[in-house]
Amino acid sequence: MSTEIISANRPAATDGLPAERRKWAVAAIFTALTMASLDTAIANIALPAIAADLRAGPADAIWVVNVYQIAVVATLLPLAALGEIVGHRRIYLGGLLLFTLASLACACAWSLPSLLAARALQGLGASGIMSVNTALLRYVYPGRLLGRGIGYNAMVVATAFTLGPTIASGILAVGPWPWLFAVNIPFGLAAMAIGARTLPTTPKATHAFDFPAALLAAGCLGLFMLGVGGAAHHERTALVVIELVAAVLLGWILIRRQADHPAPVLPMDLFRRPLFALSTATAICSFGVQGLSFVALPFYFEDILGRSQVETGFLITPWPLVVAIMAPIAGRLSDRYPAGILSSIGLALLGVGMALLAMLPANPYIADIIWRMALCGCGFGFFQAPNMKALMSSAPAGRSGGASGIVATARLVGQTTGAALAALCFGLAGRDGATISLVLGAAFAAVGCVMSSLRLLAREQ
Structure with a gap:
């Protein structure tokens, strides 16, 4: 890799990165985004095999997908807000590291509870990637090319969505379901190595991180996901209503708490x-x-x-x-x-x-x-x-x-x-x-x- 694109500690470029460094930074960003986007589709395809191997029923196995999605949605806004304070680059690389380690834990899971715990961590890592993904593009691409960069970003997500079932089926044809998660490890390590050297250092806000507000946001969005998902799976009406009402209440408290905050979590x-x-x-x-x-x-x-x-x-x-x-x-x-x-x-x-x-x-x-x-x-x-x-x-x-x-x-x-x-x-x-x-x-x-x-x-x- 060229030495002229290495210095990750220099201040962020005011209008994007130099062309050569930009190529490597985009490669790191899109590799991680592909992994995070693929993982839901891959897990969906593997559910029957996971249920059979771990001796779990279909209703329990579906949580392999649900816990990942809830972890992602619940933490997107808190991690995005934290990225403005500590830097988007740190959140992105930290999320990628956690996602890679959690993928290893998923591949080594010996029971459904251990797999669910690893999937929750994997969802948290994916949230770190997704929460600041677009923000990083704003500093990687110059303003005149930002639309092009965002278009490529959308293309990566759509391609991952298209190829996800095919990739999962191909892996399952030659190996057991843990391979679906293990395949993330070499790509994650490569993306971290490239990203650590090429991703820009973004400006940092001076205000403190509001941890109670972050917990309120996570609870609000997490309960919303549980309520909507419960309605889709025909769970008890009373439980669904309680979850949705609690989500609205937490959202209202969050808005009131941060009414005068310079950069609210929501x-x-x-x-x-x-x-x-x-x-x-x-x-x-x-x-x-x-x-x-x-x-x-x-x-x-x-x-x-x-x-x-x-x-x-x-x-x-x-x-x-x-x-x-x-x-x-x-x-x-x-x-x-x-x-x-x-x-x-x-x-x-x-x-x-x-x-x-x-x-x-x-x-x-x-x-x-x-x-x-x-x-x-x-x-x-x-x-x-x-x-x-x-x-x-x-x-x-x-x-x-x-x-x-x-x-x-x-x-x-x-x-x-x-x-x-x-x-x-x-x-x-x-x-x-x-x-x-x-x-x-x-x-x-x-x-x-x-x-x-x-x-x-x-x-x-």
Whole structure:
């Protein structure tokens, strides 16, 4: 590696890193992001094998996925806030180290409780990676190329999402399930070695970290995830209501506690900026569409259109594949055109694609399904990078950590809410719930399109 890109202790560049150092920094960032993004899909595929090997029932084994997701969502905002104080680079590398060590612990787990403990730690590490991922890009790329960098970021996530099941199936074909976690170790070590030498040192805030506020934020988001997930899995209504009410109460206490804080853990100061608030709401709507569709589509293809499991996997692929193609294109365009225009076009295409999927005839040709799925992927990919850039750019540089935390939180909250709404549709309408979910997804896209368009009238405060 060239010695001119080594000094990680020098002050952060005011407008991105030099080109050679930037390449290595991006390699470290995207390697870690790929690992964190792959892990949910990989664990989903391995659940039957894990349950059989550890002698656990399906209801208990599902916690291998749930505990990871809860740990990620609950700690995103606290870690993003901590990153503004100690530096985004430290949070990122610390998260990557914890994720790598926890992957080793997962591979060595001897029982379900030991695996769940390791997965919780792995989720905490993934949160460290995701919470400041976008904030680091703001210091790695110069302002004129930020949209391009964010587009590549979206492409990495979409590609990991597309290839996750295939990679997991390939590993399970040649080895036991612990290999799924062990494979993270060499990549994690390589990313840490590169990142420690090339990631920029970002400015640090002077205020102290509010630990009680961090605990309130973690409790609020963790209980929200438990409540929404419990509703999706038809747990007792009273328990779900208690969890959601407790989440709202903790959120209210958090907002009251940090009303005058210069950089609150839940960044209410940023939500006073119209562009930031509209970009966040638009993101939640769009990822709600994704959550609805990826729960409903397998049932829609198999139960309503009569396709096999193999065909269903093939038919779902065009969506994330086209997202991976469109994301860098939209990212480049976002360096020249307003997000209010680009993202609105993307959400309009996504809404039309969802509506067309819901209106498919009883026996459609495969090509009829594929071009509609590709249209959805085109719309989602065209939306994502410009919206993410708008969200990050509407926040001051000193609040990049809070904005980055909201980027990841909006994605996971939207996906979780969409999945829960899809489960509710199935509970109320049976097999017709799949079609209703697609229609609801089209409605979410329409609402998001309207909010995105409002950014053309908004003025940053």
